[in-house]
Amino acid sequence: MNKKLVCILCPQGCPISVDYTENELGTVNVISVEGAKCARGEFWAREEVENPVRTVTSSIRVVNGDLPLLSVRTDKPIPKKRIFDVMNIIKNLQVNAPVKRGEIIVENILDLGANLIATRTVKRVNGEE
Amino acid sequence: MLNEIEVDVAVIGGGPAGLAAAISAKENGAEKVLLIERGSRLGGILNQCIHDGFGLVLFNKSLTGPEYAEIFIEKLLELKIDYMLNSMVLELTPSKKLYVANKNGYHLIKAKAVVLAMGCRERTRGAIKIAGSRPSGVYTAGLAQNFINLQNLMIGRTAVILGSGDVGLIMARRLTLEGVKIQAVVEIMPFPYGLRRNVVQCLEDYNIPLYLSHTVTEILGRDRVEAVKIAKVDENLKPIPGTEKIIPCDTVLLSVGLIPENELSRQAGVEIDPRTQGPVVNSMLQTSVKGIFACGNVLHVNDLVDYVTVEARKAGLWAAKYALNQLPEPDRKEITITLGENVRSAVPQKIIPGLDTSLFFRVYKPGKNKTLNIIVDGNKIIQKHCPSVTPSEMLKADLKGEYTLNAEKIHVEVCE
Numbered sequence: 450m451n452k453k454l455v456c457i458l459c460p461q462g463c464p465i466s467v468d469y470t471e472n473e474l475g476t477v478n479v480i481s482v483e484g485a486k487c488a489r490g491e492f493w494a495r496e497e498v499e500n501p502v503r504t505v506t507s508s509i510r511v512v513n514g515d516l517p518l519l520s521v522r523t524d525k526p527i528p529k530k531r532i533f534d535v536m537n538i539i540k541n542l543q544v545n546a547p548v549k550r551g552e553i554i555v556e557n558i559l560d561l562g563a564n565l566i567a568t569r570t571v572k573r574v575n576g577e578e
Numbered sequence: 579m580l581n582e583i584e585v586d587v588a589v590i591g592g593g594p595a596g597l598a599a600a601i602s603a604k605e606n607g608a609e610k611v612l613l614i615e616r617g618s619r620l621g622g623i624l625n626q627c628i629h630d631g632f633g634l635v636l637f638n639k640s641l642t643g644p645e646y647a648e649i650f651i652e653k654l655l656e657l658k659i660d661y662m663l664n665s666m667v668l669e670l671t672p673s674k675k676l677y678v679a680n681k682n683g684y685h686l687i688k689a690k691a692v693v694l695a696m697g698c699r700e701r702t703r704g705a706i707k708i709a710g711s712r713p714s715g716v717y718t719a720g721l722a723q724n725f726i727n728l729q730n731l732m733i734g735r736t737a738v739i740l741g742s743g744d745v746g747l748i749m750a751r752r753l754t755l756e757g758v759k760i761q762a763v764v765e766i767m768p769f770p771y772g773l774r775r776n777v778v779q780c781l782e783d784y785n786i787p788l789y790l791s792h793t794v795t796e797i798l799g800r801d802r803v804e805a806v807k808i809a810k811v812d813e814n815l816k817p818i819p820g821t822e823k824i825i826p827c828d829t830v831l832l833s834v835g836l837i838p839e840n841e842l843s844r845q846a847g848v849e850i851d852p853r854t855q856g857p858v859v860n861s862m863l864q865t866s867v868k869g870i871f872a873c874g875n876v877l878h879v880n881d882l883v884d885y886v887t888v889e890a891r892k893a894g895l896w897a898a899k900y901a902l903n904q905l906p907e908p909d910r911k912e913i914t915i916t917l918g919e920n921v922r923s924a925v926p927q928k929i930i931p932g933l934d935t936s937l938f939f940r941v942y943k944p945g946k947n948k949t950l951n952i953i954v955d956g957n958k959i960i961q962k963h964c965p966s967v968t969p970s971e972m973l974k975a976d977l978k979g980e981y982t983l984n985a986e987k988i989h990v991e992v993c994e
Contacts, residue, residue, distance in 0.1 A: 455774060455778075457774050457775040457778050457779075459965075461965035461966055462774055462966055503779060503783070504630050504640065505755075506628050506629045506630055506642055507628070507755060508628055508727055508730075510730070516728065517728075517729065517730040518727065518728065518729075518730050520628035520642060520644050520727065522628075522630060522642055529783060532755070532783075533755075536755050550644070550645060550648055568628065568641075568642040568644050568645045569625075569642075569644035569645070569648060570648060
């Protein structure tokens with residue numbers, strides 16, 4: 450099989466062609482990468498076909514905070530095909546203020562090897578709930 | 579009663595530009611620095627930009643907007659820089675008096691130097707004159723981002739996004755993750771306007787169709803948006819009759835450009851460059867009014883917040899020097915850069931002879947394998963190969979002072 454990509458690493462935007470095989474388990478094997486003018490681009494294209502990963506950013510509900518939402522992200526990129534699984538967990542999360550930037554909200558989310566962390570500080574304001 | 583406050587440097591705006599400028603002014607010797615912010619928190623628009631990709635140039639990390647902002651907010655607090663929230667500068671005079679209103683009353687701030695860091699605002703439906711009725715469900719992309727990421731409000735169920743600027747692309751992904759169906763992103767130009775990284779990770783990842791050389795010709799619906807009519811455009815960007823297509827949706831997002839917010843600058847008599855819609859500045863980021871400096875998106879709309887920070891640090895430095903009476907008096911007149919082939923704008927517009935200057939340019943049209951030439955008195959001082967140029971990406975160059983010390987003319991062009 451073949452996939453055509455445009456490299457996103459620098460403004461040059463090399464058109465890259467990746468030949469690969471995929472078995473019935475969905476395991477992808479790259480055979481060749483052509484068109485990248487640098488090694489980083491070649492590596493990126495290989496990863497992008499074999500195991501594309503993304504950082505997920507979103508927000509969760511926060512109780513008694515000076516904001517109604519706490520922004521969060523995965524501290525490492527996770528496989529692209531698991532983005533919606535992670536979103537399903539995020540959707541149902543709720544935390545109590547205060548929260549500090551960098552605090553771990555979910556450790557090793559879905560066993561993907563990445564933690565879900567707070568990306569901002571939310572102060573506690575007095576309130577009942 | 580009018581409360582009078584005297585400061586060395588007053589910074590207007592508490593976004594990334596204002597934060598970096600205030601910190602830099604303090605670090606460079608200005609004792610009394612005051613930052614004035616209209617909103618209820620520091621950090622500006624970074625607060626609602628919860629996606630990552632900030633700080634790659636400056637910190638070599640891919641931070642989210644709130645993380646990037648908090649680094650600077652913490653520094654501001656550590657340096658004990660004064661700031662006012664929920665405070666609106668109503669008037670700025672050429673003699674650097676600021677009239678500010680907030681819930682404590684009306685204040686007169688007398689500043690020795692002022693840094694303009696008010697940022698920019700979004701172009702609206704009115705600015706691009708889309709035909710049709712006036713139903714609810716039409717938002718600018720940044721407003722939708724504020725609702726969803728800060729206020730926990732949802733804006734609709736199915737949306738069409740007009741414009742492929744970065745905010746529009748980011749919102750396409752954000753809405754998709756929150757369960758909104760994005761029917762299409764429609765771009766009038768034949769190329770996407772946002773960063774390629776965002777086209778791949780926000781549209782292609784989620785199979786969101788991007789219609790290039792198309793525009794929204796009509797918004798349909800009476801109380802609520804029911805659909806949009808889109809059409810292909812010709813090379814003059816005029817809709818081609820017969821190519822119309824109706825896309826059902828209940829929400830329309832506009833990502834059709836940003837305008838530097840310069841009402842205060844104009845009031846103070848600051849000269850505005852019609853190309854950038856921001857102040858005309860020199861190598862020290864000083865505007866046409868002595869002692870008033872500008873940086874960030876109020877000066878020119880930037881691609882990356884990292885560039886804003888670097889620029890704002892310079893504005894803060896020179897503003898501090900001005901306030902301390904340490905600004906070197908130039909012995910020669912400033913040189914206005916002349917714009918040649920395929921150069922739409924240059925910032926700064928004026929070079930102080932002998933001073934190192936970081937320059938930003940924008941081009942009119944995209945191209946491959948071009949050369950950016952900076953020509954001083956007929957000599958090509960800088961020849962920079964650009965594998966790819968596009969109007970949505972700024973070109974950068976550093977012009978050393980030694981080349982401009984005795985210069986008369988500075989010309990810039992992007993050609994073969």
